[in-house]
Amino acid sequence: xxxxxxxxxxxxxxxxxxxxxxxxxxxxxxxxxxxxxxxxxxxxxxxxxxxxxxxxxxxxxxxxxxxxxxxxxxxxxxxxxx
Amino acid sequence: xxxxxxxxxxxxxxxxxxxxxxxxxxxxxxxxxxxxxxxxxxxxxxxxxxxxxxxxxxxxxxxxxxxxxxxxxxxxxxxxxxxxxxxxxxxxxxxxxxxxxxxxxxxxxxxxxxxxxxxxxxxxxxxxxxxxxxxxxxxxxxxxxxxxxxxxxxxxxxxxxxxxxxxxxxxxxxxxxxxxxxxxxxxxxxxxxxxxxxxxxxxxxxxxxxxxxxxxxxxxxxxxxxxxxxxxxxxxxxxxxxxxxxxxxxxxxxxxxxxxxxxxxxxxxx
Ligand SMILES: [Zn+2]
Numbered sequence: 407x408x409x410x411x412x413x414x415x416x417x418x419x420x421x422x423x424x425x426x427x428x429x430x431x432x433x434x435x436x437x438x439x440x441x442x443x444x445x446x447x448x449x450x451x452x453x454x455x456x457x458x459x460x461x462x463x464x465x466x467x468x469x470x471x472x473x474x475x476x477x478x479x480x481x482x483x484x485x486x487x488x
Numbered sequence: 489x490x491x492x493x494x495x496x497x498x499x500x501x502x503x504x505x506x507x508x509x510x511x512x513x514x515x516x517x518x519x520x521x522x523x524x525x526x527x528x529x530x531x532x533x534x535x536x537x538x539x540x541x542x543x544x545x546x547x548x549x550x551x552x553x554x555x556x557x558x559x560x561x562x563x564x565x566x567x568x569x570x571x572x573x574x575x576x577x578x579x580x581x582x583x584x585x586x587x588x589x590x591x592x593x594x595x596x597x598x599x600x601x602x603x604x605x606x607x608x609x610x611x612x613x614x615x616x617x618x619x620x621x622x623x624x625x626x627x628x629x630x631x632x633x634x635x636x637x638x639x640x641x642x643x644x645x646x647x648x649x650x651x652x653x654x655x656x657x658x659x660x661x662x663x664x665x666x667x668x669x670x671x672x673x674x675x676x677x678x679x680x681x682x683x684x685x686x687x688x689x690x691x692x693x694x695x696x697x698x699x700x701x702x703x704x705x706x707x708x709x710x711x712x713x714x715x716x717x718x719x720x721x722x723x724x725x726x727x728x729x730x731x732x733x734x735x736x737x738x739x740x741x742x743x744x745x746x747x748x749x750x751x752x753x754x755x756x757x758x
Contacts, residue, residue, distance in 0.1 A: 431501045435492070438511040466507045 416444035446485045456481045490515040513702035520701045523547040523610040527574040529686030530616030530640045532564035537694035539582035547592040550574040561683035600745035603629040613637035620667035621748035627660035638696045645717040647689035657709035658727040659736045
């Protein structure tokens with residue numbers, strides 16, 4: 407679909423303004439749609455969302471391959487599906 | 489893969505969040521067909537939880553009508569349902585919780601000549617009947633039709649449950665060979681039951697059903713779970729398939745279904 411730095415992004419979900427735990431629900435929905443090895447980009451709010459969502463997907467076996475702060479304070483997180 | 493609506497994602501979010509269920513498990517629930525035999529003490533919580541969980545098609549088998557004496561434990565029936573068919577009363581509450589599911593009603597008592605036709609269309613059966621003849625009939629029919637099921641029984645302060653995967657795990661007859669003789673079945677004075685026990689055991693059966701459909705965890709197979717709420721003690725008794733089981737053994741002597749006669753008090757085993 408597109409690339410950010412060295413990562414090809416296969417799906418995106420903007421979870422700005424979405425609190426816990428629905429941001430994780432949407433992240434899991436997107437992960438269910440892509441194939442193992444593909445990369446999902448999720449945009450998460452600062453605070454609880456960035457604290458919780460990456461931790462939860464890692465617990466389910468996926469890999470967080472990149473995480474960086476955007477100019478508006480939200481976070482771009484790239485997750486490779488297990 | 490089912491595309492869940494925004495509302496469905498919210499409704500089922502607590503399942504989807506579970507690593508062992510997820511979107512895939514919730515989609516399996518939506519596609520599943522489960523038959524609940526008996527809309528009484530056990531069937532009531534089973535029906536409500538399966539409906540709430542989004543099990544796509546749920547069948548209810550019950551020929552009885554709601555009586556006031558049911559209301560102490562059969563929590564899907566309300567005072568205004570007295571006189572209504574239990575299957576209809578249960579269906580009304582299930583659809584009120586979750587209008588997206590399909591509920592089929594079978595106003596019948598299971599017999600040797602109708603049981604296979606009824607269970608045949610389902611992926612899993614929850615046996616919550618109130619009598620031994622029906623318990624043996626459901627076991628034998630599920631073994632013959634290879635339909636997995638969860639047995640449940642309650643009496644006084646006690647309950648027991650086991651899940652049976654035909655061809656893989658011990659069946660009800662591997663443990664209990666045949667119905668007790670009619671005079672050994674509890675009399676009416678022994679047939680009381682603490683209402684909340686029905687919820688405890690029915691919830692165990694509902695959880696087994698959801699685990700079976702989603703593939704989460706390990707089923708209550710090759711084991712009989714028993715509890716006594718007086719001391720709140722739970723035991724899990726290991727079981728194994730019996731080679732000489734009359735229905736699932738190596739040379740089963742039962743090759744057709746049997747309508748046993750119910751002895752003792754009609755409430756026994758409820
Ligand atoms: Zn057996």
